Amino acid sequence: MWQALCEGDETRAVAVVRRALAAAGAEQGISGRACGGASAEASAHGRTRAAGERVLLDLIAPSQERLGTAWAANDITVAQEHAATVISERCVAAVADSTAPALAAPFRGRVLVSCVGGEWHSLPARLVSEVLRLRGWRVDHLGAQVPTEHVVAHVRRTRAQAVLLSSSIPTLLPGAHNAISSCQGAGVRVIAGGAAFGPQGRYARLMRAEWAEDARGAAVLLARDPAPPVRAARPPDLDLPHLADQEYTMVCRTRLQLVKQALADVEEGFPEMRGYSEYQRERTVEDIDHIVGYLATALYVDDPGLFTRFIVWTAGILAARDVPPRCLLPALDSLLNRLKDFPRGVAVLTAARRLLEPPRPA
Ligand code: B12
Known part of the structure; x- marks a missing residue:
């Protein structure tokens, strides 16, 4: 599967999936018989759904x-990542x-699955939708980037x-919080x-939503x-x-000035940076804007960990592209300087700064 994705070979990837479906179905049938119990009696439809x-969830x-x-x-x-994702879709x-053919009505109920506003990662939501369909739910799948008012209007209409x-x-x-509350x-x-909802869904809980790690967990909650x-x-x-x-x-409010x-x-x-091309400069502006965005979000959820995880991630991305992560320090210092009267902001930035500083000689 991995080779097929990296080589952009759609036909091969689909063939792998079909083989895995057949194998998973057969394997579950066999192990069910080996246990001599409930699985052996499960219907062919049940096996197909499980496969x-x-x-x-275990391959794609x-x-x-x-x-x-x-x-x-x-x-x-x-480009390879985009091509591979299209193949996964x-x-x-x-x-x-x-x-x-294994999904016959009656349904267990009706649910709506949607990405929050601004969210382009539609494939994770799609996986959730398909698993819930396989578990017997009627699913309205709205896909990527859905403004809250449309989610609310749709759920009112469908009575999901x-x-x-x-x-x-x-x-x-912050937008997800608004969607949850609405x-x-x-x-x-x-x-x-x-992944946005943090380790063990801590931000979902903060926003008083239920949380599940994956589609299987969601099915259990439902x-x-x-x-x-x-x-x-x-x-x-x-x-x-x-x-x-x-x-x-x-x-x-001051994001642009910052x-x-x-x-x-x-x-x-x-x-x-003075020798940077126009393209490199534009990417740098984007990176700084992301830093301010993540800082704001860490303040929103009151968790410096949200920001430090982002800084560690960014440092890794930069290092893999031969850009020294220490280039983040002047940006953090600039923000520290501008936000010195904001105790929570200072704590967040200081925690991140500590991670980037080279160890002092003993
Ligand atoms: C493909 C991809 C894209 C595609 C998405 C296309 C599509 N149709 O989905 C495109 C090109 C659009 C994209 C864009 C970006 N991406 Co992207 N993307 C990915 C990638 C490689 C795969 C996403 C995916 O399919 N994941 C697979 C699923 C299975 O994983 P999952 O999200 O964990 O989902 C599971 C659970 O979390 C859970 N789950 C998910 N949703 C829900 C909902 C409910 C209700 C429940 C119960 C469970 C549940 O169940 C899922 C199944 O088990 C990820 C890498 C990764 N690790 O995910 C990066 C990744 C998410 N992207 C990343 C980034 C940075 C971006 C961009 C900001 C890049 C840029 N500079 O523009 C933009 C942001 C766009 C936006 N505003 O949304 C980073 C995020 C890092 C971070 N610090 O936040 C990642 C992690 C890449 C990386 N390794 O750094 N991306």
Whole structure:
């Protein structure tokens, strides 16, 4: 599968998926008989559904994760990553086609799966949707980048029992919070998932949504009866009282100035930048803007770890491309200088700075 993805060989990837589907189905049948019990009696449809789920979550999902690792390490290009993801999407469709005959109504219920606004990582949500279909749910899959008002309008129209929100990029958390609160205000339970919601879903819990690690976990939650009590829509600071200090709001409001100043300070503190091409300069502006975005989000959820994880990740991306991670220091110092009256901001930036500083000689 991995070779097929890296070589952009769609036909081969789909053939691998079909073989895996057949093998997984057969294997489960055999091991069921070997145990001499319940699985042996399971219907052919049940085996097909289980095989589809395994191919989605144990073959396609890990390949996509590996793709991310390979891109971060600069082992594959952005174009290869895009091509491979399109092939993975085709593989998901192949699973859906092959398993469709096993999906007879009645449904267990109806749910809506959607990415939050600004979120282009649609494949994780798609995996969730397909697994829930295989588990017997009727799924409205809205895909990437859906503004909250459209999610709410759709759930009102379809009377879905739950909204499952996916997000991979932490800077989209304030918008995700609004989506969670708005859907709950429309009377529907919300299950959040995806890397944006942090280790063990800590930010989902902060925003008073249920959280599941993956589609299997979501299926378990959905099957749990009764659902937790539905909450009213609420302003963000009701869930996150620390927002009262206005640090998050101020960083958002002054984002442009902060980025401009940091760019000037990086140019001064990292002289290599003076020889940068226009393209390299544009990427640097983008990187600084991301730094400010992640800082704001760390303030939103009141977790320096969100920012330090991002800085460690960025340092790795830079190092893999022969850019010394110390070039981040002048940007952090610039922000520290501008935000010195913001105690939470200072704590976040100082924690990140410590990670980048070279160890002092003993
Ligand atoms: C393909 C890809 C893209 C594609 C997405 C296309 C598509 N159709 O999905 C494109 C090119 C659009 C893209 C864009 C970007 N990407 Co990208 N992308 C990826 C990549 C390689 C694979 C994504 C994927 O399919 N993952 C596979 C799934 C299975 O993994 P998953 O997200 O963990 O999902 C599982 C669980 O989290 C959970 N789950 C997910 N959602 C939900 C929802 C619910 C309700 C539940 C219960 C569970 C659940 O179940 C899933 C199945 O098990 C990832 C690498 C990675 N590790 O994921 C990077 C990655 C997510 N991208 C990354 C980045 C940086 C970006 C960009 C910012 C790049 C840029 N500079 O523009 C943009 C951001 C765009 C945006 N605003 O959304 C980084 C994020 C790092 C970070 N610090 O946040 C990653 C991790 C790459 C890396 N190794 O650094 N990307």
